[in-house]
Amino acid sequence: MAPTSFFVSLFAVANCVLAAPWIGEIKEENGVTYQCKCYEDNSCWPTGAEWATLNTTVSGALQVAVPPGAVCYNRLGNISTFDAGKCAEVQSKWTDEQFQTDQTIANLWPFYTNNTCLPTNSPNATCTRGFYGQYVIVATTKEHIKAGIDFARTHNLRLIIRNTGHDFMGRSTGWGSLIINTHSFKETSFVEKYTGPGNWNGSAATVGAGVQGRELFRKAFAQKKVIVGGECPTVGWAGGYIQGGGHGPLTTIHGMGADNVLSFDAITAKGEYVTANVAENSDLFWALKGGGPSTFAVVTSITVKTFPELPVAGTIININSTHTNDTKVFAEGFRIFHNLSNHYVDNGMFVYFELQTLRLHIQPFVGPNMDAKKIKKVLKPLFDQLDAKKIPYDTVTKEFSTFFEFYIDMFEDETAGNNAVVGGRLFTKKDIAENGDAVVDALIMANAPTSDTLGFSVGHIVGPGHGVPVVDNAIHPKWRNASSFVITNILMNGDESWEVKQLRADQQTNIVGAALRKAGPDGATYVNEGDLYEPNWQESYWGSNYPKLLEIRKKYDPEGVFYTQTTPGTEDWSVIDFGTKLCKKVS
């Protein structure tokens, strides 16, 4: 018997109420007692031989986790990492989203990695792992994923599922963790007639866990089909996106991403391969459709409805300091635009916009099944009101015979590497109709929430209840009445002290968030693009669906193998000790 397991079995006998064979350390913080996952500085951390055995099980796919910037430093601990060529590449591509998503453990928002080991010209500087994990399985088969889940469960390790590293809320990185990278699951296939369970005999696609937004749209286009996906080219589709619900340019006519799922293939916390659809594991099927990422299972592929290609027209509008420096004129322009949210969704539209002090960038208004003439007609009330109030602006309208050509032309690539604390709110049609001006005032306030902070908001005018049949899934029921969903950011440098970071998070929740909640009392929040400290998050993210989600979580992951903040069943868990150890409250 190895010394460690001898110690553990003694300990387990002494603490026979504790089910886990690998007991983590007990820690106190703010008067609360916690029991933690096992970390490298604990005796319950796996031995080198155990890691080596795992590596054999996954055919050599286990790697020591190395931050992407480490190639610019002489060493990470005792590992030599410097590579001048790779350093030049990481420096030039640091803000390139596709480059970042292709790295094994990179996260696109360095705020959540503690801004550690950033690319540098000083190789002697110190590279540390910050909030990155410890080991990563670069999985290429389902068996690799299962081996990672089993290893994390039996050794009581923090487990992170990392698909693209896109997550706005840092949910694909975790200090001291074992990471499973699902990025290489790219297999995709299409059928004209779906024959599986569920009330659907139309066309469908089966999409691997690692497929990204634009990549999927391109594959669908080759079949003359569309699939509901997000606006961002590089966001993973079958990972966090679907499991959080998923909105996108075609959502107002075809529903949320998760509304269109027919079946999941997944691996549970217990390491079981499962299919989840209306006929098999229907509770898991329901929960995976919007119940929260990294919560119920690791998804390996999804079968989803596809729809015929369609003509789409798009319009761009800019109002910024090129047009006016008068904050009142600017705010009035934004007010006129945003107050018509219900009108846009009633016409089947989706609208993407960015809002900052003296900068409103609407690109684009999405007009499904519209040509230029039609979209101009739908937007006439907007232009008439802007003109009547003498608001200066620029606009462009284009038409395309397919969604894909429209998408490539009119949606812009985004950049990685930004630092911010995130929040947001979904406003319903009722909020807009009864309280549209207050919503606008709250959003204008969020451009500069305090005298020393700047905001940046990303808006989506979207109505997944418009003409879409009612779908029974975990998505907050308020989405069916949605009109505008806005993400608010308080911009950061990333090098702020712990105290300032806490203060900014508090301002997001209690200044910006409070104003959004007050302006949109009928609304809700979105787990993929929301506040990690959202008050009453269970109700806010899932409404009346929460109790059922909690039950399903307890059934499929009773031990807490998976964890991301503000997802069902995580009430007793916290990341303590300055953002490092994941621990469970024991008293």
Ligand SMILES: Cc1cc2nc3c(=O)[nH]c(=O)nc-3n(C[C@H](O)[C@H](O)[C@H](O)COP(=O)(O)OP(=O)(O)OC[C@H]3O[C@@H](n4cnc5c(N)ncnc54)[C@H](O)[C@@H]3O)c2cc1C
């Ligand atoms: C620039 C940008 C644009 C966005 N646009 C949209 C949009 O248009 N519509 C929209 O709805 N959302 C959008 N999002 C939010 C997006 O849906 C979430 O960030 C989502 O979590 C990304 O999922 P991912 O798998 O790509 O990312 P990751 O960061 O890799 O993972 C995110 C979360 O999902 C979990 N996860 C990943 N893969 C799996 C899996 N196979 N099984 C179980 N859990 C898994 C991870 O553990 C983590 O908790 C956008 C985000 C960004 C940064």
Ligand SMILES: *[C@@H]1O[C@H](CO)[C@@H](O)[C@H](O)[C@H]1NC(C)=O
């Ligand atoms: C896992 O095995 C591969 C192939 O033998 C090796 O290259 C890699 O360094 C090993 N990983 C670890 C963490 O030792």
Ligand SMILES: *[C@@H]1O[C@H](CO)[C@@H](O)[C@H](O)[C@H]1NC(C)=O
């Ligand atoms: C390098 O560091 C790791 C972790 O600190 C340790 O386990 C390992 O033995 C070290 N290797 C060498 C060659 O010093």
Ligand SMILES: *[C@@H]1O[C@H](CO)[C@@H](O)[C@H](O)[C@H]1NC(C)=O
């Ligand atoms: C880096 O460290 C080495 C060895 O300690 C030293 O010789 C060298 O001058 C240092 N370089 C810089 C740029 O500080």
Ligand SMILES: *[C@@H]1O[C@H](CO)[C@@H](O)[C@H](O)[C@H]1NC(C)=O
């Ligand atoms: C995070 O960054 C802060 C500030 O640089 C540092 O004090 C802290 O030790 C870092 N934490 C980790 C885990 O790297």
Ligand SMILES: *[C@@H]1O[C@H](CO)[C@@H](O)[C@H](O)[C@H]1NC(C)=O
């Ligand atoms: C699909 O189902 C619909 C409604 O149940 C039915 O009317 C239609 O004929 C079916 N189509 C095919 C191709 O089977």
Ligand SMILES: *[C@@H]1O[C@H](CO)[C@@H](O)[C@H](O)[C@H]1NC(C)=O
């Ligand atoms: C607004 O101010 C900027 C910076 O001073 C200036 O460049 C721009 O021309 C101004 N815009 C208008 C419309 O006057």
Ligand SMILES: *[C@@H]1O[C@H](CO)[C@@H](O)[C@H](O)[C@H]1NC(C)=O
């Ligand atoms: C303002 O709008 C114009 C188009 O009208 C655009 O060219 C310019 O880049 C915008 N400025 C900013 C700061 O977004």
Ligand SMILES: *[C@@H]1O[C@H](CO)[C@@H](O)[C@H](O)[C@H]1NC(C)=O
């Ligand atoms: C916005 O909508 C509200 C509520 O419907 C209305 O009272 C207000 O006048 C509108 N404002 C503008 C600028 O259209």
Ligand SMILES: *[C@@H]1O[C@H](CO)[C@@H](O)[C@H](O)[C@H]1NC(C)=O
């Ligand atoms: C959505 O709006 C309809 C009509 O106003 C209302 O009956 C329904 O209760 C609303 N749904 C939710 C979840 O608020």
